[in-house]
Amino acid sequence: AIVGEGMGMEDVKAIAQNPLLDGLRERGEVVADRGLLDDYLGFLLSRVRLSKRLEVAMDLSNGCCALTAPRAFKELGCEVKALNAQPDGSFPGHPPEPTEETLSQLRELVVEAGADFGVGYDGDGDRAVFVDDRGRVLLGDVVAAVLAQHYLPKHPGSAVVLDVSCSSAAFEAVERAGGRAVVSRVGHAYIMDAMLKTQALIGGERSSHLYFKEVWGIDDGLYASLKVAQLLSEVEEPLSALVDRLPSYPSRSKSYAFPDEAKFKAVADIASELKSRGVRVVEVDGVKALFDEGWFLIRASNTQPLVKMTVEARSHEALERLFREAEALIRARGASA
Structure with a gap:
């Protein structure tokens, strides 16, 4: 079952705050597993294949993706240029929220380096905000539409879950590509629930949470960036051209x-x-x-x-x-x- 705000999280909170738990003497123990990152990266990389070498610029926001994203892309043969690449919970580079403002340095780096794309991760790594080769920050519904148009022809008739605030352009892109657009409430738990119920291929929120069927409908920022890289390795056009092909509504x-x-x-x-x-x-x-x-x-x-x-x-x-x-x-x- 999916647990989140409005879907059982309140019950979990009530249990955790129950004063009767304070008297419990038994406690669990913390066990270090040094192989977890290797297992995680191996799992993601087993599901991605690049058809050509890419240059990727990234802003790790001093968050958890600093431990995984540069390594993953290098193992795929990409050239990586990284900003704020040391994990640091005080977030010295900028707040761990990828926005137009916090990604200004990344936008410059993408253009100056001639990178195929840029990606900014948030602190806990469940969001990836993309910058195209022209230095434009892309909303999550735009990226979801680009992904849908590329991957849906291989899975015709599949569902794509979009939150209710997504642009009409994203819904239109899904329908044009032969998919079924499913509208969901805004929020991680609701999107994941809809992903599982409809066996959706892709899910997307305007806020740049992106979800994928092959990883059980989870929103994983690193996996999202790997899927964008795979897409770009399979086409001749730059990311900016794919974005410009979509209608744009103010x-x-x-x-x-x-x-x-x-x-x-x-x-x-x-x-x-x-x-x-x-x-x-x-x-x-x-x-x-x-x-x-x-x-x-x-x-x-x-x-x-x-x-x-x-x-x-x-x-x-x-x-x-x-x-x-x-x-x-x-x-x-x-x-x-």
């Missing part, structure tokens, strides 16, 4: 402070108002309002006292119009930016 996101005890009711009230107006909505996670010119998603954060909004449209004019409409709905419930 989008905006914003978060609003909202008390935990009120955020879910606020979103439910917004959903009711939209439905009363006759707006088409999807309520997989919060409420996603669908229009001919685009959509907006309003959802309560699972982990913070926030209501989050994402808007996407076919044009910049429509984007601003939908943004104002969605923001008005949120502010009418007492939100503060």
